[in-house]
Amino acid sequence: DIVMTQSPDSLAVSLGERATINCKSSQSLLYSSNNKNYLAWYQQKPGQPPKLLISWASIRESGVPARFSGSGSGTDFTLTIGSLQAEDVAVYYCQQYYGTPLTFGGGTKVEIK
């Protein structure tokens, strides 16, 4: 199984400041045939289902604010919230879709400092 490890478990960031979440996979998520990283990021607010933010490690979904960006390749990935807003308080998860079983990171809780 591909193990997804997120860090930190939680972080508190001031409004308007940058939040950075890391996700590391136990094996490469880069498929050489198409040079794509099979990694997605989700946001989950309390009492709601996860919401897809980013696919292919860096492609923002339609309607997702530009302050959310994804980067990385291979085994190391980052979700950055460029300027934290109050509505960004949530738990963020990464998910690999390179192989089965599909696996998620343990989640990172983002709060306001």
Added chain:
Amino acid sequence: QLQLQESGPGLVKPSETLSLTCTVSGGSISSSNYLWGWVRQPPGKGLEWIGSIFYSGTTYYNSSLKSRVTISVHTSKNQFYLKLNSVTAADAAVYYCARQSEYCTDISCQGWFDPWGQGILVTVSS
């Protein structure tokens, strides 16, 4: 737009079978290039993929649950289903259904989940 809705009993007795339905509206479950998946989340914990199904009936299961799980589809009802046998307290969770994209690598054809249903809380208790 596409919507998914889980339904089923919110309380299941230990050793019995958990049965859930996911009803898809605003689109066809027979769409090619999509799978239909189940994900669960124990209270206060992270996300676990249970399994997925293609409209043709091809299934993919998490090996950790494979011996107890059955996922099926009824295309004319635009529904797919989850059955989990021999439940224990460890199976208590919010169960989500979701549409899943399908992209292949050298080892599998899977994808991300979008959109998701609202989820249904299943409690296991006698």
